[in-house]
Amino acid sequence: MDRHETTVTGAPTDDRGRIETDETLDLIASDKVEGTPVYNLAGERLGSVYNFMVDKRSGRVAYAVMSFGGFLGIGREYHPLPWQVLTYDPHQGGYVVDIDADRLRGAPTYDAGTPPWGDPAYGRRVYDYYGIAYPYV
Template sequence: MTTATGHTDAIRASRVIGTEVYNTAGEHIGDIEDVMLEKTSNGIMFAIVGFGGFLGIGEKYHAIPWASLDYDEDRNGYVVPYDKEQLRAAPSYSVDELTEDDGLKARDASYSYYKADPYWQ
């Protein structure tokens, strides 16, 4: 089944991981490092997007609500509706912190910060 934009409803995680992420101004802001899955509801909690750093040193990880990512075929990457300042000020974590408390702390902070509609309610 396809979405309104012609994309399919399903995608393998291996195709998402490593995909570049841009803001609406076309600036490259990072790459999808991983996705956090909620096993009990079969939903995607958030994408883990790596910002900055070099070869993994100094990189920050952000939990971006999955529904905020829109795939752009021309860029061959995802676009988020946030500018660089919003992203710089967003909560950032280590990979270990993203998974603490089953990821709920990072999920809640992310959805609150980006004012995204909670999928779990």
């Protein structure tokens, strides 16, 4: 049996019951992460993953950027979340964070036209806000 014919309980499958090649139980293609819902512990949808930022040297995901609010892209805020604060919940089909909508409104944000990635102080503020040690010097 090759990998296209392998089945794994709970893994997404195509219309013939084969595992999709862009997702396994532990791995997922980046294009499938974009748009994934983000919920709080109460099950309320907070937003969705807009994209994520990968550390070029380690290959680890540093941030999941969540889009929040707005209508048709107008007024939308972008919230970088340290990857460590997200937990994937297969039952919800999305990521769960231990934060409510009010606390999220106070979290570091940025506008689409002004990404802050060149400012190390911004990264420290993001990680500090979520109580995670900043991994970059």
